[in-house]
Amino acid sequence: MKILITSGGTSEAIDSVRSITNQATGSLGKIIAEKCLAAQLDVTLVTTKTAVKPQYQEGLTIVEITDVANLLATLEELVPLHDVMIHSMAVSDYSPVYMTDLAQVKTVQNIESLLDETNTEGKISSTAEYQVLFLKKTPKVISYVKQWNPAIQLIGFKLLVNVTKEELFQVARESLVKNQADYILANDLADISPEKHGAYLLDKESAVPAQTKEEIAEIILEKVLEKRR
Amino acid sequence: MKILITSGGTSEAIDSVRSITNQATGSLGKIIAEKCLAAQLDVTLVTTKTAVKPQYQEGLTIVEITDVANLLATLEELVPLHDVMIHSMAVSDYSPVYMTDLAQVKTVQNIESLLDETNTEGKISSTAEYQVLFLKKTPKVISYVKQWNPAIQLIGFKLLVNVTKEELFQVARESLVKNQADYILANDLADISPEKHGAYLLDKESAVPAQTKEEIAEIILEKVLEKRR
Numbered sequence: 001m002k003i004l005i006t007s008g009g010t011s012e013a014i015d016s017v018r019s020i021t022n023q024a025t026g027s028l029g030k031i032i033a034e035k036c037l038a039a040q041l042d043v044t045l046v047t048t049k050t051a052v053k054p055q056y057q058e059g060l061t062i063v064e065i066t067d068v069a070n071l072l073a074t075l076e077e078l079v080p081l082h083d084v085m086i087h088s089m090a091v092s093d094y095s096p097v098y099m100t101d102l103a104q105v106k107t108v109q110n111i112e113s114l115l116d117e118t119n120t121e122g123k124i125s126s127t128a129e130y131q132v133l134f135l136k137k138t139p140k141v142i143s144y145v146k147q148w149n150p151a152i153q154l155i156g157f158k159l160l161v162n163v164t165k166e167e168l169f170q171v172a173r174e175s176l177v178k179n180q181a182d183y184i185l186a187n188d189l190a191d192i193s194p195e196k197h198g199a200y201l202l203d204k205e206s207a208v209p210a211q212t213k214e215e216i217a218e219i220i221l222e223k224v225l226e227k228r229r
Numbered sequence: 230m231k232i233l234i235t236s237g238g239t240s241e242a243i244d245s246v247r248s249i250t251n252q253a254t255g256s257l258g259k260i261i262a263e264k265c266l267a268a269q270l271d272v273t274l275v276t277t278k279t280a281v282k283p284q285y286q287e288g289l290t291i292v293e294i295t296d297v298a299n300l301l302a303t304l305e306e307l308v309p310l311h312d313v314m315i316h317s318m319a320v321s322d323y324s325p326v327y328m329t330d331l332a333q334v335k336t337v338q339n340i341e342s343l344l345d346e347t348n349t350e351g352k353i354s355s356t357a358e359y360q361v362l363f364l365k366k367t368p369k370v371i372s373y374v375k376q377w378n379p380a381i382q383l384i385g386f387k388l389l390v391n392v393t394k395e396e397l398f399q400v401a402r403e404s405l406v407k408n409q410a411d412y413i414l415a416n417d418l419a420d421i422s423p424e425k426h427g428a429y430l431l432d433k434e435s436a437v438p439a440q441t442k443e444e445i446a447e448i449i450l451e452k453v454l455e456k457r458r
Contacts, residue, residue: 014249016390016418017319022246025279050254050279090246093355102340102363111335115359122390122418126322126366130344133362134331137355161245161351189245189351 001228002042004082004152005033006075006089008051012067014096014133016122024090026051028197028213032086033060035217039225044082046074046089068092068138075141079148084224086155087142088185094135101128146180153227155201155220156181161189172202183223185216230457231271233311233381234262235304235318237280241296243325243362245351253319255280257426257442261315262289264446268454273311275303275318297321297367304370308377313453315384316371317414323364330357375409382456384430384449385410390418401431412452414445 007029011021026047034054036043044061047053053062063078065071068091079085098117108114115134124131142156156179158172172186184202191198201208201219210216236258240250255276263283265272273290276282282291292307294300297320308314327346337343344363353360371385385408387401401415413431420427430437430448439445 011250017251017388018321019250019252020243021240021248021250023248092247094360097359106340111331123388129366130326131323131364131366133364135360135362137358137360159246159352 001084001224002044002082003036003224004044004046004075004078004085005029005036006046006071006085006087007033008048009090010048010066010068010071010092012092012095012138014099015119015124018124020092020094020096020135022090022092024051026053028216029086029088030054031213032088032217032220035221036224039221041224044078046071046078068095068141072139072141072144076144076148079145079152082149082152084153084155084227085145086220086224087145088157090159091138091141093138095138097134097136099124099131099133101125102130102132103128105132140179142175142179142181153224154179154181155183155185155223157185157187159187159189163188169200169202169207172200173204176202176204183220185220230313230453231273231311232265232453233273233275233304233307233314234258234265235275235300235314235316236262237277238319239277239295239297239300239321241321241324241367243328244348244353247353249321249323249325249364251319251321253280255282257445258315258317259283260442261317261446261449264450265453268450270453273307275300275307297324297370301368301370301373305373305377308374308381311378311381313382313384313456314374315449315453316374317386319388320367320370322367324367326363326365328353328360328362330354331359331361332357334361369408371404371408371410382453383408383410384412384414384452386414386416388416388418392417398429398431398436401429402433405431405433412449414449 008026009022009024011019013019030052033043033045042059046063065074145154158175168186172184176184187199197213199210199216208219237255238251238253240248242248259281262272262274266288271288275292294303374383387404397415401413405413416428426442428439428445437448
């Protein structure tokens with residue numbers, strides 16, 4: 001059985017030196033990959049250069065990506081070749097379109113016209129006191145997975161910040177339905193610290209709780225192994 | 230002799246999950262620190278969690294920082310305690326003020342009023358097709374160093390992208406004068422690859438070239454040791 005795991009976080013370039021990224025370190029994806037490898041499953045880990053990774057070992061293939069466009073192209077090839085996808089990567093939801101100084105924004109008649117502009121300079125000038133960065137929503141990577149491979153078992157992730165358990169479950173289950181995921185690992189940043197990682201593995205009816213990254217990896221692996229039976 | 234080295238790159242939070250950062254990995258600062266340690270100098274390395282670092286060893290103190298405000302407060306304490314500062318860190322030049330959807334920006338009478346807004350939500354909503362992020366210039370960390378310690382030997386760094394050697398030298402020497410630096414290591418992103426790192430160590434009159442990170446560390450160490458004599 002071939003398992004596709006994504007981990008770490010994408011970065012979206014503003015120019016050739018600056019980028020927008022997120023706090024994801026890849027540590028949860030690393031632990032999940034290690035558990036799958038220990039269970040003799042083949043793992044393809046799609047991650048980033050800076051993410052923490054398991055040691056190179058038999059059964060493990062690592063593919064490095066950078067931004068959402070790169071991730072999308074990579075997964076389109078890989079998803080049809082796998083039986084399970086565990087999508088723990090924090091994917092950027094916005095990508096820079098154009099950055100300019102506030103003075104230019106104030107002079108244009110129609111702000112939307114700036115969405116057609118692009119920065120051609122390698123490093124955007126840093127003299128203005130205020131800059132304005134226009135961002136466009138990225139494609140939702142998880143929404144393509146079942147189109148590319150309807151038979152794949154898909155485990156998605158939903159991270160919210162400081163919400164009630166009810167809201168977390170509701171948003172996660174909306175994602176479950178919309179993306180035809182088999183499970184969503186729902187977690188709240190407020191429940192994550194170096195020592196613990198509170199989360200729930202949800203399907204439409206059930207919710208399996210976990211308290212640490214180790215436990216999260218175990219409850220996910222259980223569902224993966226159930227599917228094999 | 231006590232050497233203060235900064236390396237890696239700062240990150241500026243947009244909200245509790247997203248941030249703006251840069252490509253700096255800390256690898257040049259790591260090599261400079263290792264060369265200084267090998268020359269029996271005491272090194273304080275101010276860097277970030279994700280940056281590559283020398284192994285823990287005698288004579289080395291590592292201090293981790295996150296954003297520009299954090300860096301500034303840390304350096305204000307450390308600069309007076311050191312004889313040399315090698316400032317290789319890529320410091321964010323803009324910090325997020327407020328992010329909102331394009332629709333809100335279009336409805337306000339005066340765009341500048343948005344500069345007084347702040348995001349109170351933990352994770353800024355990601356439903357709008359376009360978002361607009363307002364950014365404010367950060368304080369120039371290097372400009373405070375000689376105020377905090379007029380006797381310190383200051384080696385600054387200037388990274389440009391795809392410029393002529395003349396422009397690189399001119400911008401670097403402007404920084405030299407403005408920040409009362411003793412030297413500026415001037416480099417162009419176009420001259421940096423995994424195998425090479427072209428750069429010049431400039432003062433007002435001279436320019437010492439280097440082709441690799443090792444060579445950069447060597448020519449900097451030479452200036453540091455000259456100062457001791």
